[in-house]
Amino acid sequence: MKNLGIIIFVFFAQVFSAQNVYLTKVEKTNENTDKFLYRINEEAKQAELLGEVEVQGFSKDDAEVFSLIYKKAKEIGANAFSLKPFENIDGSPQAFNPSNYKLALYYLPKDKFLNQTGNIFLFASSDKDQKIGVNKKDYTLSPRSYIIIKVVPGELYVISTKKLLGSTIKLQPKQGEISQYFQISATKIKSDDTGVGGINLKSGDIIGLEKSYGEFLSTIYNKEKQSN
Structure with a gap:
């Protein structure tokens, strides 16, 4: 029983401390060999929306979090992303919360990316x-x-x-x-x-x-x- 209690404690400790990345929406997929995943802003108007990914939980290991997001993005062929703020009841965007946020995933031809230099x-x-x-x-x-x-x-x-x-x-x-x-x-x-x-x-x-x-x-x- 003592060992069982330890196992249960460790399980819940991992659940509540872990950061999870979920592919919450898939609109379509795109076949391409692009290795990059760039942020876009106004380019989103002409980009092809592929899906959305949601991050739940905070972690100081930003590289690991990005690795998880990157893998999810490449599952559907995304090469671009943008922050998709959660909304308040009145429709206004909520302030960014590093413990819970959502990214929209897109495909955009390489020659359509803006503001990449300087x-x-x-x-x-x-x-x-x-x-x-x-x-x-x-x-x-x-x-x-x-x-x-x-x-x-x-x-x-x-x-x-x-x-x-x-x-x-x-x-x-x-x-x-x-x-x-x-x-x-x-x-x-x-x-x-x-x-x-x-x-x-x-x-x-x-x-x-x-x-x-x-x-x-x-x-x-x-x-x-x-x-x-």
Whole structure:
């Protein structure tokens, strides 16, 4: 009986802590070999609606959540998505809830996607505010938020985590170059693997993201207000 009680407890703990992704509606399917899954806005008017996916439960593992959504989307041939807000009784859209949201899934020809170039997206995943420097201008990002840097082709952009032992990258986007996405990770402490012993301290890594995943984060993270 004691073991049975433990099993039941573990089962319910997993049920209530797990994040579930459901394909809640399938209008049709599309046969294509597209590997990407991009966010769309006004393009949705000319896209082919294939279905809807719903996320229930919150998880800090955004990569795993996106992986589940991606698999559901590819089951019906979707290569694009948009947030579909839940509605209040009066028909107005509800505020985004990271614990429960719905995405509409579409197919859109590659040449119909808009606004795919000319930006650098910077995401903060830490549980604390993080400072980022871009060409000597400082930004403070709250947890699970992001900013968009509109680039000038040919100009050099130096991005820094503004911390001791932190990372710095340099970018020089070309005309028509696809937008780039980066995530600023929290401070990491790990064991030293040099054989000497001790720890390695890394105060903020700048990690390049695949475009599909970056566009997903821009949907579920908060966009910070930026001054000119």
